[in-house]
Amino acid sequence: MTPPPGTKKPLITANMVTFARLIPMPLVSWWVYQGKGDKDSLWLALVVGTLIGCTDFIDGYLARKHGPTVLGGLLDPIADKVFIAFAYMPFADTGLVPAWVCALMFVREFFVTGLRSAYEQRDLSLKTSYLAKAKTWTQMQGIGVIVLFPLTEGGRVMEWLFWTGIFGPLVAAGALWAIKKKLWRGAFFMSAAFVAVMVVYQRGDHRFTMDFCMFVIVAITWVSGVDYIVGGWTQLRGRGDFNRADAVRLVSSVAVPAAVFFALVESPAPAWPVIAVLALELAMGGLDNLLSHHRVASGALWWGTRTLGSAALLAAAALVDGDAATWLAIAAAVLTFAGAVAAAALRLALSR
DSSP states (O other): OOOOTTOOOOSSOHHHHHHHHHTTHHHHHHHHHHTTSOHHHHHHHHHHHHHHHHHHHHHHHHHHHHOOOHHHHHHHHHHHHHHHHHHHHHHHHTTSSOHHHHHHHHHHHHHHHHHHHHHHHTTOOOOOOHHHHHHHHHHHHHHHHHHHHHHHTSHHHHHHHHHHHHHHHHHHHHHHHHHHOOOOTHHHHHHHHHHHHHHHHTTOOHHHHHHHHHHHHHHHHHHTTHHHHHHHHHHHHHHTOOOHHHHHHHHHHHHHHHHHHHHHHHOOSOHHHHHHHHHHHHHHHHHHHHHHHTTOOOOHHHHHHHHHHHHHHHHHHHHSOHHHHHHHHHHHHHHHHHHHHHHHHHHHHHHO
């Protein structure tokens, strides 16, 4: 969107904020890994992760104030998903959350992204539900809650946090209604989620409470996509033109996260190439949505070669030992990166 003539260009744009919050995301992963024996690192992960989450509101505000852009509409959801990858994968790898539950969350993200590309190619439009928006908030809040458990080792701090999570959103919603007569429906979702966690927390089993938090996050993530999956799939089947490219995208939406978490848990390879594959594929999915809208998305062969090829390499890395596992994981990251560069080049060519 181009600002009207005579409009002063803002000093800080929404896209600048989005790019800025991408930069420290790998550091959050690093600090979570270091936090296994160093609480100071976990505090850094918590503080920086919280700041990254807050910038999501800032770039949203700037986009509404100065007008959205095509690039911003692409970057913002990509940044959200990449942040989730950089946070939750170390959680799974270090045992803070069950890896298989975490994998289910990313299967949903990839599956919906694959469906969205199919919809975009056919000009099918589906309204994003409010719960889908609340899903992102839930995932980001979950990062803070999960990090705080090992930092506080349960205790009164977590109890006060949960009480704040229950009543804080309701108070904020009441204030918003009193001032602007606007209903913040997300407050009720947030409060209800914290009520459920608080009930479980009262059992006194902190490990179980952490796992339950992750189950709640994944449940909300999947429920938020039900309308999109069911409604969109019904429209897609009704057209009768479901093709190989669509099938490959949906198959890879399960294969990639499954292989990633298999390698993360079972492979002796370093975590960084495995995390890189997931983060890059999430970014590629968002870019693919845009390219699908312009009818220049990758075909079945190229998409399948990259996604299923990297998934096969990661699965192999989980089945071998020593340096071979490392090189296989790196090869998967290189293959994914090459695909990302090619897609980005296509996007730049399209914008000219």
